[in-house]
């Protein structure tokens with residue numbers, strides 16, 4: 001993990017991106033597109049640190065490393081600080097950031113890769129998908145079906161794609177590959193015993209629960225983690 005969102009001194013190596021576009025997925029999340037400085041190179045899974053006024057927050061681009069602009073998928077936290085600013089800033093506003101940061105990159109190996117993400121925690125996998133990276137299984141979780149972002153990108157990425165929600169809304173369409181329940185149960189049900197490379201990203205509780213399950217059910221597997229929120 002690149003670090004927490006603690007406030008520190010003004011960092012060095014600042015770059016600037018102009019806010020070009022905003023697209024809402026639902027009232028809970030949106031995508032923001034920034035111009036990309038020519039000297040900003042990154043690998044799928046890296047993060048950037050947005051630096052705004054006295055705030056510093058990490059985001060994982062959903063755009064691919066070769067895309068001309070920088071796209072972020074942001075959860076709108078009404079009582080938060082930076083996400084409401086990103087949600088309402090005028091198009092054309094300049095935002096400062098540093099990066100790339102972190103180590104949540106794809107490492108090819110003989111073990112089948114399994115990607116598991118919750119809510120906006122699927123962001124690094126969107127960037128990996130746009131880099132042509134494939135996986136054995138993709139398990140996507142969210143509180144509600146409307147927060148299962150980028151499914152069209154993820155379904156072709158994996159030999160096996162399953163999604164789950166931990167709350168069902170009245171208007172949710174429950175498809176044959178949408179489950180309701182706990183992520184750890186779903187992982188246990190959908191993966192044969194074996195040794196895998198697990199990539200876990202998003203909600204801290206999911207990362208903790210699935211890591212415990214891996215220790216018990218899939219010993220000798222490798223686990224890469226990135227926690228976005230508690």
Ligand SMILES: Cc1cc2nc3c(=O)[nH]c(=O)nc-3n(C[C@H](O)[C@H](O)[C@H](O)COP(=O)(O)OP(=O)(O)OC[C@H]3O[C@@H](n4cnc5c(N)ncnc54)[C@H](O)[C@@H]3O)c2cc1C
Nearest residue numbers: 057058059060073074075080081082083120123228229230
């Ligand atoms: C390595 C890393 C990568 C990250 N990448 C992303 C990303 O790509 N997209 C993204 O939306 N966020 C991401 N985050 C979280 C992001 O840095 C901010 O914490 C988030 O945008 C909230 O900031 P805020 O100032 O609005 O609210 P804050 O005042 O910082 O937080 C308010 C509350 O919101 C919770 N929270 C924070 N992020 C989320 C979230 N994504 N979903 C649900 N609850 C949350 C916090 O736990 C806290 O309780 C990442 C965090 C880390 C550490």
